[in-house]
Every structure is written in C-alpha cells, then in structure tokens.
Amino acid sequence: MQHRYIPMTEEDKKAMLKTVGVDSTDDLFADIPEEVRYNGDLNIKPAKSEYELKKELAELANQNVNLQTHTSFLGAGVYQHYIPSIVDHVISRSEFYTAYTPYQPEISQGELQAIFEFQTLISELTGMDVANSSMYDGGTALAEAVNLSAGQTRKKKVLVSKAVHPESMEVIKTYAKGPGLDIVEIDVKDGLTDLSQLEAELDEDTASVVLQYPNFLGQVEPLQEVNELLANQKKTMMVVSSNPLALGYLTPPGEFGADIVVGEAQVFGIPAQYGGPHCGYFATTKKLMRKVPGRLVGQTVDEEGQRGFVLTLQAREQHIRRDKATSNICSNQALNALASSVAMTALGKHGVKDMAILNMKKARYAKKKAEDTGLEVVYSGPFFNEFVVNVKGDVASINKQLLDKGFIGGFDLGKVSDDWKNHMLMAVTEIRTKDEIDQFVKELGDING
Numbered sequence: 001m002q003h004r005y006i007p008m009t010e011e012d013k014k015a016m017l018k019t020v021g022v023d024s025t026d027d028l029f030a031d032i033p034e035e036v037r038y039n040g041d042l043n044i045k046p047a048k049s050e051y052e053l054k055k056e057l058a059e060l061a062n063q064n065v066n067l068q069t070h071t072s073f074l075g076a077g078v079y080q081h082y083i084p085s086i087v088d089h090v091i092s093r094s095e096f097y098t099a100y101t102p103y104q105p106e107i108s109q110g111e112l113q114a115i116f117e118f119q120t121l122i123s124e125l126t127g128m129d130v131a132n133s134s135m136y137d138g139g140t141a142l143a144e145a146v147n148l149s150a151g152q153t154r155k156k157k158v159l160v161s162k163a164v165h166p167e168s169m170e171v172i173k174t175y176a177k178g179p180g181l182d183i184v185e186i187d188v189k190d191g192l193t194d195l196s197q198l199e200a201e202l203d204e205d206t207a208s209v210v211l212q213y214p215n216f217l218g219q220v221e222p223l224q225e226v227n228e229l230l231a232n233q234k235k236t237m238m239v240v241s242s243n244p245l246a247l248g249y250l251t252p253p254g255e256f257g258a259d260i261v262v263g264e265a266q267v268f269g270i271p272a273q274y275g276g277p278h279c280g281y282f283a284t285t286k287k288l289m290r291k292v293p294g295r296l297v298g299q300t301v302d303e304e305g306q307r308g309f310v311l312t313l314q315a316r317e318q319h320i321r322r323d324k325a326t327s328n329i330c331s332n333q334a335l336n337a338l339a340s341s342v343a344m345t346a347l348g349k350h351g352v353k354d355m356a357i358l359n360m361k362k363a364r365y366a367k368k369k370a371e372d373t374g375l376e377v378v379y380s381g382p383f384f385n386e387f388v389v390n391v392k393g394d395v396a397s398i399n400k401q402l403l404d405k406g407f408i409g410g411f412d413l414g415k416v417s418d419d420w421k422n423h424m425l426m427a428v429t430e431i432r433t434k435d436e437i438d439q440f441v442k443e444l445g446d447i448n449g
Contacts, residue, residue, distance in 0.1 A: 046361035065403060067272060071364075071436050074385050075427025076216070076411035077138070078272050079266065081245070082355070084346040084429050087269045091339050099334060105310045112309035115334060116297040118281075118341040125247045127254025127351075128283035132294045134337040135280030135329065138264030139168040142210070142241045143280065144173035144327055145260040146291045149237040150181050152291060155181045157205045157250075163215035164241060165364035166416045171212070181207075191379035193217040208237040208260075208348035212261070213253060214246055217425065218386030219379055220408050222248050223256035230257070244281065246384045248356035260284045261408060262302040269343025287342050288320040289313060293327030359385035366428045366437045373445035380421065386427045388420075389415065391448050395424050398447050405443045 008016075013025070022028060038430075039301070047058065071234045072080050091097060095110060102108030113135040122131035135141040146158055160172060162185050169185075176183050185199055187194045193211055202209070209230065223240065230236050237259040245267040247253075253261045266278040286293060290313055298312035347355060363385040369376055376390040389410070391398055399409035410427065412418035428437065 007344060016162070023442055025112050025262045028046060032269050040443040048156065049156075065408065067408075068410045070403065070406055071432070072408040072431070073410050073428065073440055074408045075429075077167070078275060078278070079267055079429055080272055080387075080425060080431060081267055081429050082341055083271065084271050086346050087339050087342045088392070089449055090342045091335055096214075097335055101331070102311065103230075104435070105308065109309060111334065112297050112311070114338045114341060115332075116299060116309050117345070118337040121341060122265070124246065125244050125252060125254030126242065126258075128258070129263050129286040130289050130292070130296065130330035131281060131283035132292045132332070134265070134332040134334070135294060135331045136278065136284050136331075137278050137280045138262065138266075138335060139165070139171040139280070140175075140329075141264075141280035141282045142168045142239070143171045144329065145239045145262050146172050146181070146210060146287065147179060147207065148260065148284075148291050148293065149239055150179055152233040153235050153237065154289065155205050155207035155235070156180065157184060157188055157203075158207050158210060159198060159201050160210040161183050161186045161188070161198075161212065161221075163188045163191075163193050163213045163217055163219070163221070164210060167211075168241060172367035180251070180299055191215075191217045193221055193226075194228065195222075195225060198226070202229060202233055202236065204233065204235075206233060206236045208212045208239045209240050210239045210241070212241040213250070214243060214384040214386070217388055218383040218427075220250065220384065222380040223251075223253060223258070241444050245352070245356055245359065248352035250356075250384070252279055254283075259288065264399065265337065268347075269341075277333065277336060279340055280334040287289065294332050302378045327343045351358065351448065353381040355430050356384075359428070362432055362437065363387065363428040363431065365434070366426065366432075366441065369437060369441045370444070372424075373441050374443070375445060375448060385429060386425055388428055389424045390422060391424050391444070392422055393448060395422060398444070400426070402440075402443060407440050407443060 017023065044087050055129040067080050092185065102111045105112060119133060123129065124379045128370055150158065151155060158181055160169060160183055173183055186198050186201065192215070198209065209226060211221050211226060213223060215221055226238060230238055238257060239260045240253040240258045241260055242253055242263045244265060245262055261283045263281055264278055265281050270278055282292060282294065292313070295311055296313045297309050300308055300310055302308050344352060365384065370389055378388040378390055395412035395414055397414065402409040410424035413423040413425055
C-alpha cells in the first residue's frame with residue numbers, strides 16, 4: 001500500500017542517492033567549500049507530535065484580534081460587510097475551487113459563465129461598456145489602468161490625486177518605472193482633489209487624470225467638474241478607482257465620461273481575510289476593449305445554436321506579440337470574482353442599493369453622534385461610509401485602548417502623512433448596529449477626554 005505523505009525511509013534515501021550516483025547526502029554538497037558551510041545545529045525547536053503542533057498553532061492564532069472577537073470601525077480599503085450564506089455554498093463546490101484557466105471551453109462552461117456574469121455585473125455598476133474577468137486587487141488594477149492610458153495616448157505625464165489610496169499610489173509608482181512615466185501628485189484641499197492645481201498641471205502632454213470615488217478620505221469627488229476640465233484636452237483620459245458598493249447609490253463614473261473604472265470587489269462576498277487575497281475589477285469603454293489587461297470571457301453560440309462562453313480578446317504577452325501586449329498579467333481572481341458575483345446576484349439590484357444606503361445612513365448617524373460627543377469631524381462635504389475625525393492625540397495609542405474595550409478603531413492617517421497626524425479615518429458599514437456605534441463613540445470620546 002502506498003502512503004503518499006509519509007516521510008521517506010532510509011531505503012528511499014539510499015535508492016535516490018544510488019540513482020544520482022553518490023554514496024551519501026554529504027557528497028551532494030562536495031562542491032561547497034568546508035569553510036563556508038555551517039557546522040552547528042540550527043536554533044529550531046525539537047519536532048512535536050501532530051496534536052502538540054496543532055495545539056500550539058491554535059494558541060498562536062487565538063492571539064489575533066479578529067472580526068469575531070471585536071467590533072470593527074476600520075476600513076481604508078478593506079471592509080466588513082454582510083456576506084449572504086449562499087456565497088460559501090457555491091464557491092466551496094469542487095468544480096469551482098479547483099478550477100484552473102478555462103482554456104478548453106467544452107469542459108469549462110460553468111467557470112466561463114460565472115466569469116461572464118461577473119463582467120456583466122461590474123459593467124452595469126460602473127456604467128462602462130466592458131469589464132474583464134478580474135484582476136489581482138484594486139491597486140494593481142489601477143496601476144494597469146495608468147499604463148494603459150499612457151500606451152493608448154502615447155503620453156508620459158499622469159496626474160494622480162493624493163486622495164487616491166496611498167498603497168495604490170505606491171503600486172502606480174512602481175508600475176510607472178518600466179515605461180518611464182512622470183507621475184505628478186495633485187494635492188488634497190478640504191478632503192477633495194485640488195481642482196485648481198489639477199487644472200494648472202493639465203496640458204497636452206497629460207495621458208490621464210487619476211481619481212478615487214469615493215476617495216481615500218471617504219469624500220465624494222466631483223467627477224462632473226473633472227470631466228469639464230478635460231473637455232479641452234480630448235485625448236487625456238479619466239481613470240477612476242471606485243468602491244463598487246458605493247456605486248449602488250452614487251452615479252457611476254461611466255456617466256461622467258470616465259474612460260477606465262477600476263476598483264476592489266472585496267465589498268461583495270469576500271471576507272477581510274487579514275488583508276487578502278481579494279479581487280480587483282477593470283472596466284472600460286468599447287474603444288479600449290482590445291487593450292484591456294488580463295482576459296475577457298465572451299458569449300457566443302455553438303454550431304447547434306446553443307449559447308456558450310469562450311475566452312476572447314486576450315491582450316497579454318503570453319498570447320500575442322510581446323511588443324503589442326498591454327500587460328504581462330496572466331491570470332485573474334476567478335474564485336473571488338465568483339464570490340462577488342454570487343453576492344451581487346443574491347442581493348439583487350435593489351438589495352445592492354439598499355445596502356449602499358444603509359452604509360450611508362449609519363455612517364451619518366455615527367458622524368452626528370461623534371460631533372454631539374465633542375469629537376471634531378474634519379470634512380463637511382458629501383461622503384459615503386467613511387469620515388475623518390481629529391482625535392487630538394496619538395491614534396495608535398487610542399486604538400490600543402479601544403482594543404481593550406472590544407473595538408477595532410479607525411485607520412491612523414498619520415501613517416500616510418504628517419499633515420494628518422492625530423486624524424482617524426472611521427468606517428461604518430451596514431452591519432454595525434446602533435448600540436455598537438453608540439458604545440464606540442462613547443469609548444472614543446472618553447479616551448479623547
């Protein structure tokens with residue numbers, strides 16, 4: 001009887017050494033000089049039994065603060081939302097969670113249709129003509145959009161709002177090094193992109209303008225005004241990173257003339273998962289369809305007239321000439337994209353809108369409660385489900401005290417910029433109750449004096 005996972009025996013070792021033509025394991029390292037070899041014992045704990053090891057790992061895992069043990073008001077790109085129970089039932093089916101690239105459509109119709117549905121739902125939410133089968137995450141999707149805009153316009157200058165998620169900004173800068181793009185950062189004024197500076201920097205050499213909607217500070221950017229600024233620069237593209245849940249209520253970027261809309265689909269059906277993996281999306285106009293990175297699934301009919309699905313329009317370097325490729329992205333987040341599709345379908349278009357409205361209402365209740373407690377809410381403009389509070393103290397220290405009270409506090413904006421020192425970005429989603437909000441604001445107010 002064969003036991004696949006039992007460690008090799010001494011007889012196994014002898015057989016392998018004989019096959020490679022050496023007498024001992026030491027002979028395998030004969031070419032490495034003795035003076036550079038480590039002759040001591042590694043500082044590693046003695047091996048434990050399976051039971052003992054699992055017990056130790058469980059004890060270590062239980063030291064983590066998580067969303068089951070604490071009530072979270074932390075957002076900044078990753079959020080705790082309601083996930084319909086059907087999501088896990090569907091994505092746990094072996095034909096989905098073991099699926100690989102569906103190159104053979106005749107045996108991959110279920111996977112291909114699931115991806116096609118994801119593309120369709122994202123297109124409807126963003127108001128764009130076409131969406132791809134997903135990206136690794138929102139940050140890489142945004143960087144891919146920047147590179148596409150530069151390649152399409154053949155221009156090197158890109159204006160990026162500082163109100164874009166700081167981690168996405170770093171990914172953009174990394175991606176921009178290859179093609180040598182000039183990334184110009186536009187300042188934030190009163191929680192929004194400074195449109196006067198944007199207008200001053202905008203010229204005929206600008207490939208694209210990049211904004212986030214709602215932005216990193218939770219504020220809703222005036223995309224219509226940005227579109228009007230771009231009217232005189234017809235080749236300059238508008239790239240928008242957007243929370244797709246917010247688009248259940250807000251006017252989609254496509255209606256403001258956006259050329260590319262990207263973002264993170266984590267808000268639909270994907271747990272926080274300690275920061276990932278998640279699922280980026282990439283939507284654009286029909287004009288740019290052949291430049292979209294990654295892959296797209298298309299709907300067609302077979303020779304008998306039956307509806308079917310196939311991979312199509314793959315613009316990655318693995319499939320076409322390298323110098324014509326848009327990107328070297330070679331995969332997508334199919335399982336997470338499926339989770340998002342199932343969640344959106346289970347909620348339905350009215351459910352998604354209701355969920356978005358609940359986020360807005362509860363965030364506004366929390367904002368008013370904070371103001372009534374004496375906390376300073378910094379910005380007064382329209383926002384979705386996040387807002388900035390000046391806590392007039394060290395946010396890291398305050399969050400540590402909140403943990404002791406059973407709460408995960410907001411994001412420390414001082415990590416991003418000294419201009420935001422002592423400022424906390426607070427997120428309120430639809431699953432937060434009135435009691436949780438009241439208690440959190442009370443504890444924050446007490447700590448803040």
